[in-house]
Amino acid sequence: MSADLEWTTDMDDHGIKTPILQVDDLAISYETRTGDVPAVRDVSFEIQRGEAHGIVGESGCGKSTVAFGIVNFLGRNGRIVDGHILFQGQDLVGRSQEELRRIRGDRIAMVYQDPMQALNPSMRLGDQMTEVLTVHRDVEQKKAEEKCIQMLERVYMPDPANVMRRYPHQISGGQQQRVVIAMALLNDPALLIMDEPTTALDVTVEAAVLDLIAELQRDFDTAIMYISHNLGVIARVSTKVGVMYAGELVERASVKDVYLKPYHPYTQGLMRCVPRLGMDKTSSYLYPIPGRVPSPKNLPAGCVYEPRCDYAREECRLKKPELREIEADRWARCHFAEEIAQVSWEPPADLVPDLAALEERDEVTETILEITNAKTYYEAPSKQLIGGEAQYVKAVDDVSFGVKKGQTLGIVGESGCGKSTLVKTIIGMEEPTGGEFEFMGVDVSSPVSQRDLALIQELQMVFQNPDSTLNPSFTVGTQIGRPLRRFKTVPGDQVRAEVVRLLEMMRLNESYYNRLPRQLSGGEKQRVGIARAIAGRPELVLCDEPVSALDVSVQAAVLNLLLEIQEEIGTTMIFIAHDLSVVRFFCDVIGVMYLGQFAEIGPAEAIYAPPYHPYTEALLSAVPIPDPSVEQKHIRLSGNVPSALNPPGGCRFHTRCPRRTEMLSDGGTICETEVPPERTAEDGHRIFCHIPLEDLRQMEPVVTTTE
Amino acid sequence: MLVKDYMTRHPLMAEPTMSIVEAQRYMGENDIRHLPVVGDGKRLLGLVTRQSLLVDPGRLGSLDIWEIAGYLSDLTVKDVMVKADAVVTVEQGVTIEEAARIMVGKKIGCLPVLGEGIVVGIITEIDLLAQLMKLMATQEAGVRVTVRQPNRTGELAKMVSAIAAQGWGILACGGAPAPKDPTKWDAVVKIRNAPREEVVAALETVEDQEIVDVREV
Numbered sequence: 035m036s037a038d039l040e041w042t043t044d045m046d047d048h049g050i051k052t053p054i055l056q057v058d059d060l061a062i063s064y065e066t067r068t069g070d071v072p073a074v075r076d077v078s079f080e081i082q083r084g085e086a087h088g089i090v091g092e093s094g095c096g097k098s099t100v101a102f103g104i105v106n107f108l109g110r111n112g113r114i115v116d117g118h119i120l121f122q123g124q125d126l127v128g129r130s131q132e133e134l135r136r137i138r139g140d141r142i143a144m145v146y147q148d149p150m151q152a153l154n155p156s157m158r159l160g161d162q163m164t165e166v167l168t169v170h171r172d173v174e175q176k177k178a179e180e181k182c183i184q185m186l187e188r189v190y191m192p193d194p195a196n197v198m199r200r201y202p203h204q205i206s207g208g209q210q211q212r213v214v215i216a217m218a219l220l221n222d223p224a225l226l227i228m229d230e231p232t233t234a235l236d237v238t239v240e241a242a243v244l245d246l247i248a249e250l251q252r253d254f255d256t257a258i259m260y261i262s263h264n265l266g267v268i269a270r271v272s273t274k275v276g277v278m279y280a281g282e283l284v285e286r287a288s289v290k291d292v293y294l295k296p297y298h299p300y301t302q303g304l305m306r307c308v309p310r311l312g313m314d315k316t317s318s319y320l321y322p323i324p325g326r327v328p329s330p331k332n333l334p335a336g337c338v339y340e341p342r343c344d345y346a347r348e349e350c351r352l353k354k355p356e357l358r359e360i361e362a363d364r365w366a367r368c369h370f371a372e373e374i375a376q377v378s379w380e381p382p383a384d385l386v387p388d389l390a391a392l393e394e395r396d397e398v399t400e401t402i403l404e405i406t407n408a409k410t411y412y413e414a415p416s417k418q419l420i421g422g423e424a425q426y427v428k429a430v431d432d433v434s435f436g437v438k439k440g441q442t443l444g445i446v447g448e449s450g451c452g453k454s455t456l457v458k459t460i461i462g463m464e465e466p467t468g469g470e471f472e473f474m475g476v477d478v479s480s481p482v483s484q485r486d487l488a489l490i491q492e493l494q495m496v497f498q499n500p501d502s503t504l505n506p507s508f509t510v511g512t513q514i515g516r517p518l519r520r521f522k523t524v525p526g527d528q529v530r531a532e533v534v535r536l537l538e539m540m541r542l543n544e545s546y547y548n549r550l551p552r553q554l555s556g557g558e559k560q561r562v563g564i565a566r567a568i569a570g571r572p573e574l575v576l577c578d579e580p581v582s583a584l585d586v587s588v589q590a591a592v593l594n595l596l597l598e599i600q601e602e603i604g605t606t607m608i609f610i611a612h613d614l615s616v617v618r619f620f621c622d623v624i625g626v627m628y629l630g631q632f633a634e635i636g637p638a639e640a641i642y643a644p645p646y647h648p649y650t651e652a653l654l655s656a657v658p659i660p661d662p663s664v665e666q667k668h669i670r671l672s673g674n675v676p677s678a679l680n681p682p683g684g685c686r687f688h689t690r691c692p693r694r695t696e697m698l699s700d701g702g703t704i705c706e707t708e709v710p711p712e713r714t715a716e717d718g719h720r721i722f723c724h725i726p727l728e729d730l731r732q733m734e735p736v737v738t739t740t741e
Numbered sequence: 742m743l744v745k746d747y748m749t750r751h752p753l754m755a756e757p758t759m760s761i762v763e764a765q766r767y768m769g770e771n772d773i774r775h776l777p778v779v780g781d782g783k784r785l786l787g788l789v790t791r792q793s794l795l796v797d798p799g800r801l802g803s804l805d806i807w808e809i810a811g812y813l814s815d816l817t818v819k820d821v822m823v824k825a826d827a828v829v830t831v832e833q834g835v836t837i838e839e840a841a842r843i844m845v846g847k848k849i850g851c852l853p854v855l856g857e858g859i860v861v862g863i864i865t866e867i868d869l870l871a872q873l874m875k876l877m878a879t880q881e882a883g884v885r886v887t888v889r890q891p892n893r894t895g896e897l898a899k900m901v902s903a904i905a906a907q908g909w910g911i912l913a914c915g916g917a918p919a920p921k922d923p924t925k926w927d928a929v930v931k932i933r934n935a936p937r938e939e940v941v942a943a944l945e946t947v948e949d950q951e952i953v954d955v956r957e958v
Contacts, residue, residue, distance in 0.1 A: 048867050048868070048870075048871045049749045049868075050749060050752070050753060050771060050772075050773060051771075051772065052753065052770075052771040052772075054751065083750075083751065084750075122751075122753050122754075122771075123753060123767060123770060123771045124767065136756040136758070137756065140782060140783065141751070141783075170781060170782040171781070171782035171783075171784065171858075171859065172782070173857070177857075181857075221782075221783075222750075222751075222783075222859070222861060224750075224751035254750070255750040255751065256751075257751075
């Protein structure tokens with residue numbers, strides 16, 4: 035053997051080279067009454083041992099179908115029509131259930147989006163977990179319990195022995211997901227499929243779960259197939275990523291390459307329509323992808339992305355592109371991938387935003403909404419059988435702020451911090467327990483049923499889930515027309531014309547007038563919801579997570595639309611969201627809420643730079659950012675949001691605050707007893723913290739760009 | 742350096758009903774020489790090696806050509822494997838040298854690694870050889886010197902301090918009794934960023950020690 039050959043011997047490469055999972059030209063169809071629906075076509079990828087491979091794409095593009103194909107959960111009407119799935123070199127396609135069970139056995143595990151659906155609500159967690167071992171492996175009950183407790187410790191579950199005795203509803207969502215992950219790992223699977231495992235969780239919990247996944251993958255040498263719609267999340271856990279669109283894999287490469295130099299126009303579009311942390315509406319613009327994902331029953335003859343592609347040419351219409359290797363380990367399904375990667379993209383003329391116009395409209399001083407010491411408590415039944423004092427869930431507790439005319443106030447915080455309650459109290463759906471609510475000089479602390487019509491008209495709301503807020507049996511036209519008739523915004527004979535005008539403002543044409551909600555896509559429904567809210571030309575629109583249920587490309591379009599409307603009719607908005615990049619992009623003023631109180635409130639740019647409230651710092655550090663050139667500080671909050679029924683005394687954040695012991699002289703004992711003072715920085719930026727402002731200013735920025 | 746860190750986790754495994762034809766193809770395609778056979782819950786039932794797949798010619802001699810075909814196609818992994826009670830295994834927590842001792846002692850090429858009766862991995866002679874390469878830092882360039890020294894305490898220290906005095910770093914270091922001379926000990930070190938001549942000059946000054954081999958690798 036020559037010396038040269040010796041040197042090329044890689045010592046970590048002597049092991050088994052067979053990929054854990056190899057998917058070749060997979061095609062999956064669902065049989066329906068109207069014929070077969072080809073949900074997945076031509077999907078090929080492989081996952082090496084110990085590798086985490088992400089699959090990213092919008093809803094309905096076949097990500098989960100691929101996963102279900104692998105574990106054979108396609109249901110009665112789904113079947114693999116073509117291709118191979120090789121698990122550790124053995125083909126899973128065309129085998130009987132029994133054979134599959136033997137080959138795959140407990141070597142593939144899956145974690146689903148909603149942990150509550152994976153856990154049996156009527157069984158104690160310990161029983162569910164030990165079952166995995168006692169049934170499959172004949173492990174003794176006692177031994178199985180020990181092993182489960184060890185595994186729970188491994189996923190950083192506090193007090194595991196106690197958790198084993200509880201029922202699923204008695205632990206939080208983040209903990210439930212940990213239990214599910216622990217259960218999946220009990221059998222030491224070679225492949226772990228995770229289908230949006232953190233989508234239902236708060237950012238801080240999500241960050242901790244993602245850290246855990248990365249760590250477990252290293253320790254157990256488990257290959258992970260990670261499905262998500264969020265490129266930032268994928269970037270945090272996986273090294274390679276496949277981008278799916280309309281049932282096809284359109285691009286496959288390392289996460290870094292995909293982010294820095296995407297080849298496929300769809301991937302490029304995805305990058306442009308997501309606000310990055312630090313972008314704001316005066317200096318940048320989101321470019322939504324026009325059109326929508328084609329239905330699998332009605333696919334274009336050529337490239338599936340051709341109808342929405344800015345670079346589409348004749349060839350794309352006629353010939354279907356193959357997934358081809360453009361550079362080493364970089365695959366894309368596009369005829370012109372090399373060319374378009376070079377061309378710098380120019381936004382279509384009708385999309386070029388008028389940023390200057392946005393810039394001009396500040397310097398408003400008129401305060402439209404003034405809220406002082408707002409309190410909303412929910413009464414909780416006493417724990418004693420007879421008598422006992424009533425307890426209160428302090429959902430909103432002593433919150434004061436003002437909103438200026440034409441501005442947007444963003445409210446962020448983990449779930450259960452009182453964001454929605456605050457908004458519902460303002461609009462009158464909840465009765466306030468105390469405080470003053472002044473809207474345009476009028477007291478609005480009365481419930482909505484006692485308000486007069488003029489006031490109701492001025493305050494409107496856009497809801498999170500358009501599916502449940504549109505009446506399924508009324509047409510779009512009737513629903514948008516209703517507030518117009520109620521508030522007599524326009525004379526009765528002009529209602530239809532006004533509705534059409536509103537629809538056009540939403541970029542929907544007149545043909546939508548007679549449609550029913552079920553004939554609309556999610557984004558379209560949300561537009562109808564917005565049209566209905568602005569029909570009465572309200573002064574203040576309250577948006578409760580209006581874009582979080584939407585796909586990113588649609589989300590960009592809805593955000594742009596809201597911006598335009600605000601520009602056109604000068605509406606003031608309160609915007610609730612949990613995505614900090616979206617809030618930063620969209621809002622002028624941002625309030626960070628924690629357990630019913632503001633931790634920090636101030637101009638958007640001030641919130642995202644020091645001085646930070648320690649809670650804001652932790653939130654920012656938890657946001658998944660897909661940009662490999664960005665470096666983020668690693669701050670993880672321990673524990674869960676404490677119960678609002680019995681919030682911690684002093685500073686409510688003291689139980690989880692990572693900063694107080696290091697930044698306060700006496701180890702932060704003051705935080706446990708005294709309510710933090712309000713510290714005012716420049717521009718009305720208020721921080722509620724015992725740590726002096728000067729020290730908070732010294733903090734390093736959470737997000738730094740390294741070039 | 743424990744087995745759990747150097748074994749192959751999630752090895753390719755077979756179920757007992759797999760035909761030997763398929764097993765042979767499976768092992769060939771994936772370039773593996775050992776195939777643990779597992780039942781429900783990854784419980785070890787046996788082990789198939791390339792040797793197990795060799796057909797006994799004596800057995801076939803008495804059969805005619807049609808019978809041979811039938812005989813072969815009916816054979817499953819279960820029929821040819823080394824049964825679990827005859828398979829030598831290790832636990833994850835043992836040292837790699839202990840695993841090597843077992844393999845040398847039993848003259849076998851692989852050890853399934855068990856954790857609570859479940860197959861968690863496999864360690865083969867190749868894994869150990871790869872580890873030997875790492876121990877000798879073969880992936881990095883440097884000067885490799887073998888020094889023969891008296892078999893007594895303090896000799897290695899003398900040599901190491903001579904190297905340290907020059908400010909060089911040691912990439913790898915190992916030792917073994919000198920071949921055919923129980924009074925001597927061979928120490929081998931690999932030194933980073935040092936010219937060969939200077940290494941020789943520095944080590945020649947050490948008393949009672951003799952450089953038997955020096956090479957830049």
